[in-house]
């Protein structure tokens with residue numbers, strides 16, 4: 162059983178001045194507790210939540226008139242902050258002696274809040290329990306109706322301008338891995354994600370390389386421009402950079418592609434076979450990049466990010482993930498085990514059979530055969546095997562080319578589906594793979 166958690170953010174309705182003032186006061190007390198605790202934790206190098214609580218509980222209880230569990234959550238909050246501050250300090254990245262507490266999210270545990278129906282919560286304060294209605298949205302209902310359970314922890318943040326609370330709810334799900342009937346090989350590389358479904362390769366263009374580099378250069382030129390105008394840490398710069406929405410766009414792509422891959426695997430009751438990436442997964446991609454900082458960013462950003470999202474999504478659906486050795490997966494002919502020579506394009510020629518191969522299709526077939534060989538005992542029956550015992554039907558050139566799905570097609574499926582009639586399904590985002598609709 163794997164526990165999967167997701168945070169869903171909802172906003173409260175506009176609160177009355179009276180209620181909102183209670184939360185402003187609560188935030189003030191909570192903040193001063195966290196400040197006190199963090200200062201103590203950093204100075205005495207006591208970052209363990211248990212230790213903090215043991216040492217500080219009585220003192221804080223005597224000092225503040227808050228429900229006692231706020232001391233617990235403040236200790237947890239402070240412990241997390243102190244730990245990450247000391248980690249930065251160790252790396253020489255923290256200039257100050259003690260972290261500044263600027264953004265406060267009030268941490269709540271099961272004694273401090275409870276759901277009150279589906280669209281409101283009750284929150285314990287220093288005055289009394291306050292009922293807060295919130296505005297549910299589509300995503301929220303998806304979790305409520307999708308078999309997810311509400312976890313006991315939550316966080317709230319004050320939006321002073323709109324007199325609202327921002328409520329961070331945690332949903333969780335326990336999913337059991339099924340026993341796979343087959344494998345779904347997935348090749349993740351800098352510009353696409355390719356999967357092999359029943360002998361047909363589907364190539365989803367992600368353009369990650371372009372995206373990562375594009376953002377890098379845009380960010381860099383903006384930074385230089387604003388640094389010259391307003392100095393290195395200006396608010397204007399931060400605002401402009403935020404407008405790029407770099408993080409969100411990248412994560413959107415990751416989740417969408419992960420959704421397609423995992424739902425396909427789930428439908429086929431397959432295990433996902435992924436290349437085991439090393440510490441430097443984007444080697445080929447960064448060869449052309451001189452800048453050390455950029456290289457670092459790319460390492461972190463794309464390939465592992467996509468793989469991790471696929472793994473995370475797989476846990477949610479109970480889809481097993483099998484790692485395979487990535488060595489030469491795109492260089493060896495899946496039929497002849499001979500070398501495939503590529504010129505500048507992504508299509509290469511087998512040095513023995515002379516047949517042509519698309520690089521990412523080769524990788525998929527090799528990942529599949531490695532997955533089939535890797536765990537003999539647990540291996541599902543190799544349904545892909547042809548009559549002659551080979552995985553791939555010989556002499557069929559069509560199978561060596563992937564079906565290419567450009568990003569504009571799969572990443573904005575919503576608009577496309579308004580034109581396409583997709584009957585019997587409630588979701589409005591879907592991708593069709595081998596006659597089956599995969600929802601996003």
Ligand SMILES: [Zn+2]
Pocket residue numbers: 494495496497498499511512513514515516
């Ligand atoms: Zn060959």
